[in-house]
Amino acid sequence: MNRLGCLSINHRSAPVEIREKVVLSPQDFRSLCSRGEEVYALTTCNRTEVYWIGIDEHALLKHMASLSGVSGESLRGYCEIYQGQEAIRHLFMVASGLDSLIIGENQILGQVKDAYRQALAAGTTSTFLNKALHRTFRTAKRVRTETSIGRYPVSVASQAVELACHIFGDISAGPVLIIGAGDMAGIAARRLKDRGAGDLCIINRTFSAACDLAAELGGKPRSFSALKQELLRCAIVITSTGSPTPIITRAMMDDVMKQRRNEPMIIIDIAVPRDVEPEAGKCYNCYLYDIDALKTIVDKHISFRQEETDKALAIVSAEVERFARWAGSLDAQATIRDLFFLMDEYIASEMGANSLEPGHAAIVEQKLRSSLKRYLHRVASYLKEHPTLTNIEQTRRIFQLDEDYQDRHKG
């Protein structure tokens, strides 16, 4: 376990200028994994992490420096380094979204899995890291199902999607109108696209900007003059323009809702100053949320997630402990000792099952013990000569010696 190391360059330790340079994939570490060493690399927009077994930390930093173009010295300054149990705890926390910028976000688990697929394809992981990653997925799943950490949306766009789903059930079927093509509108539109919005329509005063965003998202650009026409068609509206006065008024909405024959509509106004007159929200079947309303809700959700963090950390600690027990069992001497304990157990059960006369019993037990010892000795010798993690793991698997075997035996 102590051979496990982790080097993390993340949103806390490094600015984006550094993070964007250190973009690594498991393929980049193939050359370091020639003699049983293992490497797993994960890169997301907020972090680059490298986990390793059997590699010198300095050699790894040097390798990363050569790949990223950032000097080794400065790279070290931007790194968080973890060893042993702390490294595995960090991996579990990362995959569970507990180390994310937004606590509890669930995209990270998919990214951890993708990076693992790449590592398997590149052949840079083996017994130890394979087990570590499988345990990571299990831990992340437990955190997600046993706590409510990811239950409520914590971004304005996600909250908008969530509200729309509560009204319409499915956002993929209906058209979605995005008014504005700036940063906020773009983020919201991307999030809607990610959540399955199929028919996106983008309206902006500068038509070329609408065309750019529409091209990026596979949507349809419309000129600003088509606003009312699109309001009649779309049930979900997200607006974020720089207009100093409201672009959607109560009178306009009265007319729109009349022509829509009161078909429900949700308007998310994330612009400051607001794009929609607050009175427009009073139209029948029109659900209007402005940035303040959404921010209040999102803040509540964030504090709720923080409350759930303690539960999640307890799960992570339990899983780290469990993994540490497994890693502790990956020792040749411990495995040989377990094998002989197993033999004792077997002899005792056999002798207990067959009631023999005391004189005969001692002879039979002695014979049984010596023959079993002879066979086990071969396995023990092989393990002593080749104490690789794979051999130890396979031996334990063949003889069904799980990580709790010693504890149970002692118990």
Add this chain to the structure above:
Amino acid sequence: MILWAVILFYALTGLFFITYLFWRKRPVVLFARGLFLASIAVHILLTLSLAGPAHRIPLASPVQAVNMMVLLASLVFIFFAFRRQTAVLGAFFLPVAGVALGMIAPRLQANGTTLPVMFQTWYPLHTVSVVAGEALFAVAFVVSVVYLIHEGIIRKGRLHWTAASLPPLRLLDRILSACLGTGFVAITAGMLFGALWASSLGVDLSQILMKIWAGAAMWLVFAFSLHQRFAIRWSGRRTALITIAGFLIMIILFVGVNMAYPGAHGAGLTR
């Protein structure tokens, strides 16, 4: 005895659906569905046992009508229970069903002597249609309550975790619309059959004038709701509010008229 078993079954099933509302685990809903099916089976047995020696439809008294209404509404809700999005509706319906059956329990009796008027063709048509319509209005009432609760949560924006279990507003509105439309057709037909039945018996209409007015008032409330819906697209909250009001009026009239005209479907009509 069977009636109390039915009430117990409904209460238990309701508890499981309420649990599912707060704790969305598959085994909970599977168990709730199984229990709901069992409840309906026992309820059908109870209803068959009420048919009496002459094997007439057990709709000879207001109490039997309530029993039949609950059974028909349950049959609609079992359909919802097997849909993922609408399964939680059981959590709102089953307590109401249990209370309704609990209230009629002391007076629910099997059909006794069969009256000659019950052999008229119009009698089963009238009673079954009206009770089916009322059962659909009961379903619409429960759906309306759920709609208003869910809409209230959405308006506040705080999507409390129970809200995640509730069906989307649009779906609730569609169910509401379907129940109101079908229920209205059934109740209109039932009222026509009732009029034909009374006329074939040569009943003096002045004797049941209050019953006629009560039926007309209830019919008008639902007719108004449907008119607003289809003519000027009142959907959602307004329809839900009118449905709740209409259903409550229906209950008041049902209780009031049946107290004023006990046995209107039996001995009262033969006087």
